[in-house]
Amino acid sequence: MNIQVGRDAELAESKRSMASGNYLSNAxxxxxxxxxxxxxxxxxxxxxxxxxxxxxxxxxxxxxxxxxxxxxxxxxxxxxxxxxxxxxxxxxxxxxxxxxxxxxxxxxxxxxxxxxxxxxxxxxxxxxxxxxxxGDQPADESKVPNFSVLDNVPELYSTKRDGFTIKANVELIIDNLLDLSHTSYLHEGILGNAETVESDIGVDLDGSDVVVSRYAKSAKPPGMNKLMWPDVPDKVDKFTEMRWMAPSTLRLISGVCLPGSTKDSGSGYHAIHLLTPETDRTTHYFFTAVRFGVFSKGEELNRQIQQKIAETRRFAFEEQDAPVIEAQQRIIDDAVQPVNPVILAIDVGVVRYKQVLNRMIAAEQAS
Ligand code: FES
Ligand SMILES: [Fe+2]
Structure with missing residues (x-):
């Protein structure tokens, strides 16, 4: 199911949730x-x-x-x-x-x-x-978000289970992760490049999950994918599929494949993003990655790749995403008048998850 952009009511809801610092407790x-x-x-x-x-x-x-x-x-x-x-x-x-x-x-x-x-x-x-x-309701084990992709994986193909604290409300970080168009700018050269701007974006609702997928045909492979696939061709199809699972965890499949071929024939990684509000203005950010389609040969090379993926992602999140997100938070907090974002086509997923999350929070509070 594709989602249309821009409804003022949804945005009003999103502003309300971040300002009031309400969270889903029974999760x-x-x-x-x-x-x-x-x-x-x-x-x-x-x-x-x-x-x-x-x-x-x-x-x-x-x-x-x-x-x-x-x-x-x-x-x-x-x-x-x-x-x-x-x-x-x-x-x-x-x-x-x-x-x-x-x-x-x-x-x-x-x-x-x-x-x-x-x-x-x-x-x-x-x-x-x-x-x-x-929360105060009985804990429901079946509600742990599905990160089975982390289970039973050789350590060599998964990266350090890492994390740090970002000085911003959790929603600004979810906004960042559900809108991967920013990789073409903020992470240019390491996680994205100008050619990936022209991606087809799809937004789907899968149960209560929001899934944002982007597909760029015949694009230059980003640096990270060149590492993982040593003889990758100059032109590939690049795909990302980010799944938000309430309240604040995300699972990304990111990779490249030969033009016109299927995703599972390609190479890439599952990227795991686990966000936990610390306060209204600070968030614990846990992350790791698990490779699929490992085309690089030998333990030594794969260990170098493991290290490189971990370091590149930490650099991207800590040195590129976090400073912008923290600055956004300061600007929003310091604004004399309440701010109201302009909505673009790239924001559909963000609008959608806020709507789902706010409904869940409202239902919890009503009960
Ligand atoms: S025993 Fe814990 S504060 Fe006194
Ligand atoms: Fe980013």
Whole structure:
């Protein structure tokens, strides 16, 4: 189903959601890559404006508690793991179990007041990431977005599971990722070039997913694709298909193939973008990539390519996307009058996902 551009009502909705900082709470958000939560360590992280401490229990499973002691609000992430699964507060030694109940109060009569407990969050480890459920409705495991492309992949063909924080509202980053026309300008030479501007853009709704696809026929292969396909011809068909899955994860298939041939005969990668609001103006950005159609031969060359893809993408996101997105955020915040974007053909996907997301948020709040 193709979508038409530009409806004022949809844009009004999109402005409202970003300004108010409303989020879908009953959904899974990535709290960390699995690799980042080591046994015996406490990881403190703000998620949807709530301080959370994440840790790995003795049996390897993950737990997450509010990172705020019930006594004097010291961050539990500054404490330590004691016994098998308890966190000891760094300040006066209260100990909490994985349900958030206080199990030890070492002072006076040692009585444990009934209010001595902290919130415990449902967590699940899947697709090499730790997902957390921030809402009050029962956590639904079937709602973890599908990133099975990350499972059972040789490490040589997947890149570092990386991330950093962008100082902008999550929606500005989704806007960036669902509108890949910017690669021809902001990432010229490494992820796009002028010839890819003339792509055919398709926007489709697949269930509640929004899928934006671009196809450029007989285009020059971008630098990244030349690396992955050493004898790639001068002219190829280039394709990208970005899938947004509510509330804020995206999966991209990007590659090139011989002119007129099918995508799966070509070479490229699945790019994974996992966004988790930290605050209304900061977002955790986790990313990695998994190759398909590996035409490069030998472990040494493939290791170089693995390194190059990881470095190029980190450079593109950190040095090219983030500065522009953060500047957009400052300009929007500083504007004397509320801003209202001009909508172009390239914005159809962005308009569409905001409409879907805002409906979900409104339905959650109504219930
Ligand atoms: S603040 Fe945690 S025990 Fe006092
Ligand atoms: Fe970008």
């Amino acid at each position: 899974w958000y990535v709290a960390a890559w699995s690799d980042d939560v080591k046994e015996g360590q406490l990881l403190g992280r703000i998620i949807l404006k709530e301080p959370v401490v994440i840790y790995r229990m003795e049996d390897g499973k993950i737990a997450a508690l509010a990172d705020r002691c019930a006594h004097r609000f010291a961050p539990l992430s500054m404490g330590k793991i004691v016994g098998r699964n308890r966190i000891q507060c760094p300040y006066h030694g209260l100990e909490y179990d994985t349900s958030g109940a206080c199990m030890l109060q070492p002072h006076g009569t040692k009585n444990i007041p009934s209010r001595a407990r902290v919130k415990s969050y449902p967590v699940i480890e899947k697709h090499k990431a730790i997902w957390i459920w921030m």
